[in-house]
Every structure is written in C-alpha cells, then in structure tokens.
C-alpha cells in the first residue's frame with residue numbers, strides 16, 4: 001500500500017528541499033536525442049517532465065497517486081501527458097528513447113514486481129535507448145533511520161511540518177514510513193494529511209542483478225545527477241544508467 005494522496009503543491013515544496021532539479025534535468029536530457037520520447041515511471045507531480053517537455057522532449061508520466069496526477073495535469077507543460085496507473089500495471093504500445101524512475105520510486109514496488117517491471121521497461125526501449133534508475137539503497141536507509149523525525153518545509157507562503165515515524169522490518173528488508181503533514185496556508189488555515197508508505201530496502205548488487213536478468217546492461221553509475229563519482233564506501237545516492245543488450249532473446 002502506498003500513499004501520496006495529498007495536494008501536489010505541498011509535495012512540490014518538500015521536493016525542492018531534497019532535490020537538485022537543474023542537475024536532474026541536465027542529466028536526463030543528455031540521454032535522449034533532441035525531441036526524443038521520454039517515460040517517467042512514478043512521475044509524482046510531473047516536476048521532471050515539465051522541465052523535459054520545455055526542452056522539446058515528448059513526455060509521458062505514470063503515477064499511482066490520483067492527487068499528484070491531477071496536480072501534474074493542471075500544471076500542464078508542453079508535450080507532456082500523464083497516466084494515472086501503477087508502474088506494475090502500466091502498459092503502453094509506445095517505444096521510448098529514455099525511461100527513468102527516480103527519487104526512490106523503485107523502492108515502493110513490491111519486491112516480486114521488480115523483475116517484471118524491469119523486463120517491461122526493456123521492452124519499451126527504442127534501439128539505443130537508455131534506462132535511468134535512482135533508488136534508495138541499503139546505506140541510505142541505515143544512515144537515514146530515525147525512529148521519529150520532525151521537519152519543516154516552507155514555500156509560497158505555506159509552512160509544512162512533517163512528523164514521521166519510521167520502522168524497519170528486517171525480515172522483509174522493508175522500511176515503513178508513517179507521517180503526518182501539518183500544513184499552514186498563507187491565510188492561516190491549517191490542514192492535516194496522513195501519508196503512509198512501505199519501501200523495499202534495495203542494494204546495488206540486487207538491482208544490477210535484476211537488470212542483467214532482463215537483458216539490461218549497466219553502462220555507468222554515478223553518485224548523483226551531477227555525475228559525481230559513486231564512492232566505494234556506498235554512501236549517498238546511486239544513479240544507474242542501463243541500455244538493452246542487442247540480443248532480443250532475453
């Protein structure tokens with residue numbers, strides 16, 4: 001079960017505190033030809049796709065959150081379309097130059113769905129197309145673990161206080177997040193939203209293995225979207241770029 005059913009503008013404010021959108025845009029744009037076709041799996045509120053659409057790419061996004069897809073559609077953007085669907089059930093006859101799933105979306109999928117989803121992604125690639133995966137891996141979870149957290153996010157005159165309770169199920173290697181968002185609007189009105197999600201604690205070798213199983217070869221790995229070196233000690237973000245092997249028998 002996955003949440004993210006709260007107004008998209010609040011997600012956008014929080015996202016801005018965590019992410020480097022300019023670097024993400026440069027990185028993703030560098031992996032598709034001009035005007036190429038791009039798919040964002042777990043596109044959230046469409047933040048990345050609006051940037052890529054503005055650069056002339058033809059964009060499609062899918063996300064399971066009705067609230068986020070509604071926000072994304074309202075926010076519009078050149079050449080960007082959205083589908084309200086889960087990654088596991090999403091199907092499309094199109095082929096893409098770039099398929100990506102970033103900011104931990106892969107972690108929200110049930111483990112058993114990872115291989116079928118990656119196989120589906122491979123089948124959606126145009127010749128020479130790229131896959132970009134950025135997911136939370138073991139050390140992110142270990143180092144980020146705090147039983148209770150309180151964080152404040154501000155933007156557009158809105159104050160969001162996020163109260164989160166985290167727990168780990170070591171047997172399933174799952175991380176559970178139960179959070180309450182307290183939102184004070186610019187006019188002083190206060191609203192409260194519950195958000196709940198489970199995430200699979202993935203590892204680099206696990207994802208590399210799954211990619212290889214479906215005939216996707218990792219061509220390069222970075223420690224961030226500014227193409228930082230992925231350090232051997234395994235801390236920090238991990239961005240994988242993969243392409244399809246030529247043999248279509250996998």
Ligand SMILES: C[S@@+](CC[C@H](N)C(=O)[O-])C[C@H]1O[C@@H](n2cnc3c(N)ncnc32)[C@H](O)[C@@H]1O
Nearest residue numbers: 004042043044063064065086087102103105108
């Ligand atoms: C942390 S957000 C990242 C969103 C977006 N990729 C970004 O960078 O802003 C995780 C997103 O994954 C979506 N999600 C989680 N599980 C999903 C699933 N099974 N299928 C589709 N979307 C999913 C959530 O609705 C949420 O929008």
